[in-house]
Amino acid sequence: MRKTLMLIALVAILPVACGRPADQGQAGDSSSRKVIQNKGSDTLVNVAQAWAEAYKEVNPEVAVAVSGGGSGTGISAMINGTVDLANASRKMKDKELEQARANGHDPLEHVVGFDALAVFVHPDNPMDAISLAQLAEIYGEGGTAAKWSDLGVQVPGCDSDEIVVVSRQNNSGTYVYFQEAVLGKQRDFRLGTRDMHGSKDVVDLVEHTPCAIGYSGLAYAGEHVKMPCISSPDGADCVAPSVATAVDGTYPIARPLFMYTSGEPQGIVKDYLDWVLSDVGQCIIVEKGYAPAKPVSCGGDAAAEAPAEDAEGEMTEGETTESSEADSADPQG
Amino acid sequence: MFEATELNLQNQRRERLFRTLFLAMTLLLILPVVVILAMLVYKGGPMISMDFLLTEPTNGMTAGGILPAFVGTIWLVVVALIASVPIGIAAALYLSEYAPDNWLTRAINLAVINLAGVPSIVHALFGVGAFVIFFRFGTSILAASLTLAVMALPVVIVSTREALQAVPQAFREACWSMGATRWQTIRKVVLPNSLSGILTGVILEVSRTAGETAPIMFTGAAFFLPFLPETVWDQTMALSLHLFVISTQVPEVPEALPYGVALVLISLVLSMNAVSIAFRVYLRGKKKW
Secondary structure: OHHHHHHHHHHHHHHHHOOOOOOOOOOOOOOOOOOEEEOOOOHHHHHHHHHHHHHHOOOEEEEEEEOOOOHHOOOOOOOOOOOEEEEEEOOOOOHHHHHHOOOOOOEEEEEEEEEEEEEEEEEOOOEEEEEHHHHHHHHEEEOOOEEEEHHOOOOOOOOOOEEEEEOOOOOOOOHHHHHHHHOOOHHHHOOOEEEOOOOHHHHHHHHHHOEEEEEEEEEEEHOOEOOOOOEOOOOOOEOOOOOHHOOOOOOEEEEEEEEEEEEEOOHHHHHHHHHHHHHHHHHHHHHHOOOOOOOOOOOOOHHHHOOOHHHHHHHHHHHHHHHHHHOOOOHHH | OOOOOOHHHHHHHHHHHHHHHHHHHHHHHHHHHHHHHHHHHHHHHHOOOHHHHHEEEEEEOOOOOHHHHHHHHHHHHHHHHHHHHHHHHHHHHHHHHHHOOOOHHHHHHHHHHHHHHHHHHHHHHHHHHHHHHHHHOOHHHHHHHHHHHHHHHHHHHHHHHHHOOOHHHHHHHHHHOOOHHHHHHHHHHHHHHHHHHHHHHHHHHHHHOOOOOHHOOOOOOOEOOOOOEEEEEOOOHHHHHHHHHHHHHHOOOOHHHHHEEEEEHHHHHHHHHHHHHHHHHHHOOOOOO
């Protein structure tokens, strides 16, 4: 009987006895391994994962723990101080910055790359070009385009003629950026959009729905959907979404991708961020279908150090030669 | 001689009709299970190899194995069991063997039943508030497992209590009349005779905790970790979340991969169950009534 009691006591004190290693939020651990917490944007999550995977080779003593959930998730974790690096596909709002400062964090933004926001339709859809104004009529509150015939398009397989408008859940940075860039800050999305919980879901739905139109980061749009080129209101040429057009600033809906740190990055977080922004790190983001934060050329040694991704390697090489000439200024202007 | 009347025949036909109907319904019930298993084995089977289980995911999680997720799920289940089984059994022992039938007991019973009905996403939010933030466990195996434990407690309590109450009252009375105390009775008579039933609850808990995604998503499971967890303070990957992630978030995942992960998850649960079931059958064989 005494044995039983001791067992119960042991179980009860186990969690207490282990003791929480001090200061884990800032990357401490009982073992020699140091952990960087990296959380946020679903747009960035796959790149963040690729970086974490590759960084294991660079510095085996530092482990980068990656979680998704959306830009909003990353930003609120930054506000609560539970991450070292918050990924966001939009800027932090003033209110969020205030909240973070009130909690003793001073979020500092770092541009780690750019993303072209691709608009796509079913492959059978004959539309090759769309303007920002047309997009606003499709997505915006009180918009006039509810049917494909309103845009002068006859879509085979879409008998109802009704535009199935596919969007994202509202804590997505992609959602917020699309609203700003296409609808304008004051205008809301129309009611009745299908709000998907991830870019991949948007692509999958549009791929299988002739009547649908959707948007996501360029990296998610596979070859099974059709991406019309986008023309901006100033009547400029219609620009196809690509890494190159995002970098040179001609594509009208490209956005910077951010990592936020609390104050100036230090120690292992600084090392990691420097590596992310180095040629090797930037070549990884290019491989994943995003535009780099600065011009890089990913031939030779750099490509060899990055994890092998043969399928996309050739394409990105060609594009980055082009981009290295171009200015990497913020494409939003 | 007995001559079947029209009424007899009609009854006989109805009897057959309902028998067939109920049989069909029962078979219908098995159908999804069979189809799911067949699909998983057919589509995911080719993925399974020792390499798949024992290597880390590579190439943006579209290739390689599932070692961190596999190990993580085992960590989560084991820690959740350590936390919930002693508490659950102790609570069930109190409710079944000691508690008088008064308002407090009835309130506790009501609470247990309600706890069982709370949706897992609500448990998840509770876990974030209580374990991650208030107790400062951070996002860790401990926080995730404790959330799972809270969620699984009612299952353990209810099934244990039922197992205890299945022990005939006469056994206890015989024991008491020999001068044994309540605790001695529980220790020597009630527990040994109800162990198989208690194990059923544990089996149910294992199945439930291994498959849950929502409660661990915010409390301890990560999208990707380049290391295996070493202590309960580490974050972890988990099979269920990994399955969710590669089927909804990661582009260009080969079709067989999610099926492979699902097959591993289901095999893990079934094999854990099989061990407990074998033990249960063995114990039941020794039952004295």
